[in-house]
Amino acid sequence: MSAGLELRRLSVGYPRRPVFEGLDLECVAPGALVALVGPNAVGKSTLLKAIAGLRPARGQVLLDGTDLATLPPRARLRRVGYLPQALPQATSLVAYEAMLSALRASRPELGREPAEAAIAGVFAALELDALALRPLAELSGGQRQMVGLAQVLVRAPRLMLLDEPTSALDLRWQLRVLHAVRALVAEGRTLAVIALHDLNLALRFCDHIVVLGQGHPHNRLLAAGRPAEVLTPPLLQAAYGVRARVERCSLGHPLVLADEASSPTHDVP
Numbered sequence: 001m002s003a004g005l006e007l008r009r010l011s012v013g014y015p016r017r018p019v020f021e022g023l024d025l026e027c028v029a030p031g032a033l034v035a036l037v038g039p040n041a042v043g044k045s046t047l048l049k050a051i052a053g054l055r056p057a058r059g060q061v062l063l064d065g066t067d068l069a070t071l072p073p074r075a076r077l078r079r080v081g082y083l084p085q086a087l088p089q090a091t092s093l094v095a096y097e098a099m100l101s102a103l104r105a106s107r108p109e110l111g112r113e114p115a116e117a118a119i120a121g122v123f124a125a126l127e128l129d130a131l132a133l134r135p136l137a138e139l140s141g142g143q144r145q146m147v148g149l150a151q152v153l154v155r156a157p158r159l160m161l162l163d164e165p166t167s168a169l170d171l172r173w174q175l176r177v178l179h180a181v182r183a184l185v186a187e188g189r190t191l192a193v194i195a196l197h198d199l200n201l202a203l204r205f206c207d208h209i210v211v212l213g214q215g216h217p218h219n220r221l222l223a224a225g226r227p228a229e230v231l232t233p234p235l236l237q238a239a240y241g242v243r244a245r246v247e248r249c250s251l252g253h254p255l256v257l258a259d260e261a262s263s264p265t266h267d268v269p
């Protein structure tokens, strides 16, 4: 049995619109932060939903060798945390209550003290203490996105699926979120897959990258591997249809610079 996440022959889509057919993804071990990137409408959200069990799919999603489809709903919820692209609803619940209800849904056995400690830990890691007693309806979009992420982190799932968790966040909060997720993942108990549009965040924070490209549903996986090795100008051309450079910044880290929109080649470099 291999620890980590593996996809075997996964097919998922919508009526008359297959998105992936027979997608295989080699096992990614726990302790990895995985970026899922690719152009708009390529299928990032659809794939995350299929892994989360929120879209009917054929094939297998294996987590630590177990086919997630064989698990009862609560066991699956316990192991897999999913943050949708849409912001959490603007309800009258205060942020603390929203966290507690997320925790109770997946880990009802947890006593009051450990639950409070878990919530306090996540609020501290994300620097959200000031929001704890504020109703979600009164929070800004970015603040609500942070609370949504906190609801996933507090459950400490084995697999976290985060759909563009930084889309509503300013620069400082983007870094805060990626540092917090990185720190959790580095403890080795969890694996996170993050759909991202910012390739430079992927280069900086992620251990592994999965690049999707528009094309036939049988052939949407363009490349996977270490971000600095995978993200090359030919791959960026094939995936996004842009002329781009990958250069080193003054600290020596690789940076993607997109120069010009051209046409996607759909070729796998």
Ligand SMILES: Nc1ncnc2c1ncn2[C@@H]1O[C@H](COP(=O)(O)OP(=O)(O)OP(=O)(O)O)[C@@H](O)[C@H]1O
Pocket (backbone or CB within 6 Å): 014, 015, 017, 019, 038, 039, 040, 041, 042, 043, 044, 045, 046, 047
């Ligand atoms: N509910 C739906 N019904 C039918 N087609 C859908 C539905 N949701 C998404 N699609 C289609 O499935 C394809 C993949 O969409 P998806 O939202 O997974 O892309 P994405 O890579 O997450 O895009 P973005 O980067 O724009 O968020 C697109 O062609 C989209 O139009």
